[in-house]
Amino acid sequence: MEALKLEASVAQRWFSDVPGGGVGRSLEAGLAATLPPVNGFTPGLAYYHDFTFRADTTQVSLARSIALVKWGAFLELNFHAGWAAGDDWRPDAPGPRLRDSYGYWGGEARLPYRIGAHATVTVGLHYADAFGRSDANGPFGLSARQNLWFTLGVNLDF
Numbered sequence: 001m002e003a004l005k006l007e008a009s010v011a012q013r014w015f016s017d018v019p020g021g022g023v024g025r026s027l028e029a030g031l032a033a034t035l036p037p038v039n040g041f042t043p044g045l046a047y048y049h050d051f052t053f054r055a056d057t058t059q060v061s062l063a064r065s066i067a068l069v070k071w072g073a074f075l076e077l078n079f080h081a082g083w084a085a086g087d088d089w090r091p092d093a094p095g096p097r098l099r100d101s102y103g104y105w106g107g108e109a110r111l112p113y114r115i116g117a118h119a120t121v122t123v124g125l126h127y128a129d130a131f132g133r134s135d136a137n138g139p140f141g142l143s144a145r146q147n148l149w150f151t152l153g154v155n156l157d158f
Contacts, residue, residue, distance in 0.1 A: 007032045040064055057085075101132065104130040106129060107127055122151070
């Protein structure tokens with residue numbers, strides 16, 4: 001049986017071209033827990049606090065890995081949903097603080113495939129959506145609500 005996994009993180013982010021100069025950088029700390037699998041599904045829970053935006057985010061996730069025996073690979077599925085609430089979404093912009101909160105959800109399907117001894121190619125399909133956003137809409141202004149994108153990556157082992 002797998003054990004509970006905990007992960008602590010600290011992230012410093014730099015932004016460019018934010019509308020109206022809303023933010024230049026931010027500092028975030030977080031704690032994530034991955035629980036042992038239940039019937040092949042792996043649940044997760046995470047909390048993040050951004051000190052610059054004065055924002056708190058909670059997220060739940062559910063992952064599943066499906067063996068593709070004929071291909072010698074695994075199809076990785078991940079679904080997530082969360083809520084973000086901030087007291088200062090545009091800390092570097094002039095004027096009063098902009099408070100806002102919104103929910104989000106999404107999912108992805110990733111297929112990593114090992115090629116030879118030193119390379120892995122990963123193909124992914126991702127979807128994300130948000131709800132409950134006001135005109136403040138976080139630090140980056142209005143954006144598309146529904147987003148679907150494709151990724152292709154190559155990892156080389158040295």
